[in-house]
Amino acid sequence: MNAAQKELMGARLSDLRWRNASDNEIAALVAGSRYRGAERKSTRGFGSYRRQRNEVAPNLSTLRDGWYYDTVTFAAGAAFAKTLMFQVAQSGSKFLNSTNLTGNGGQVPTGDVLNLRSIRIYISNTAVPADFQNIISNVSVQFLIKNVPIYQATPEFFPAGFGGVTLAVGNLGTLPSGTASVVSSTNGFPVQTAVYEFKKPYLMENQLPFVLQLNPEVAFSMAASSGVNPIGVGATIRVYLEGERQGIVIS
Secondary structure, eight states, X not given: OOHHHHEETTEEGGGSOOOOOOHHHXXXXXXXXXXXXXXXXXXXXXXXXXXXXXXXXTTSEEEEEEEEEEEEEEOTTOBOOOEEETOSOSOSSSOTTTOOOOSSTTBOOTTOEEEEEEEEEEEOTTSOHHHHHHHHHHEEEEEEEXXXXXXXXOGGGSOOOOXXXXXXXXXXXXXXXXXXOBOOOOSSOSOTTOSOEEEEEEXXXXXXXXXXXXXXXXXXXXOOSSSSSSOOOOEXXXXXXXXXXXXXXXX
C-alpha cells in the first residue's frame, strides 16, 4: 500500500481510533428509538423514556394484532336486505363506532397487509328471539376476494366471542294474557378466544378487493315494533376480520 492509500482526508489510517459502536449509539441512529440518551427521558423526572406516538419511524412498517370491522343496523319491521359489508370506509357520515376501514371502501387500505385468522359476527343481544333465529336460519355469509368466494357459511359458524349475555329473563308481576317471557342471546360465549380460528390463514395484501356478503336466502322481515310480543327492536350486526396486521407508519 502506497503513502497516498494510507492517508484518508489528510490523516493516516493508523492514526484513526477505530472502535465498535455502543448499543446506545446504534439505537440512537433509529428514529423514534426509546433507547436514546438523556434527551429522550421524561421531562417529569420519572426516569423513564418519553412515550412515542409510534414505536417505529415514519415510512417503516409495524406488525401487530389487527382487524377491520364494519356495522349494519336493521330497524324493527324492516325487511332484511342483502348487505355488502366493508364497502364504505370511514367518512363524515360513518365513524369509528361503525367501521375502522380507511382509504377506499371495498379494499385493503394502502400500505396494509392482513393475515386473516378469523371472522367474528356479532348480533346485538337485544334482538328478539324471532329475529335472532331468522338471521341464523335464513341468512348466508360469504367472504369474497375479487368476487371469488373464499368462505361460505351461516352466521353461527363465526361466533363473536364477546358481548353481554342475558340467558333468560322471567316476567314479573301481573301480566296481560298471552305475555311471553323475554330471552336474550348473542352469537357466541363472551370470551375473546371463543371464535373459530382458521387452520390456514388467508393473506390479504395491499389494496386487495374484498367483501363480506350477508344475504337472506329466505326472505324475512324483522319483528315489528308493535302488535307482537315481545315487540321488535331491530338488530345491529358487526363483522370483524382479524389476524396479524402489518402497515406503514404514516407519522
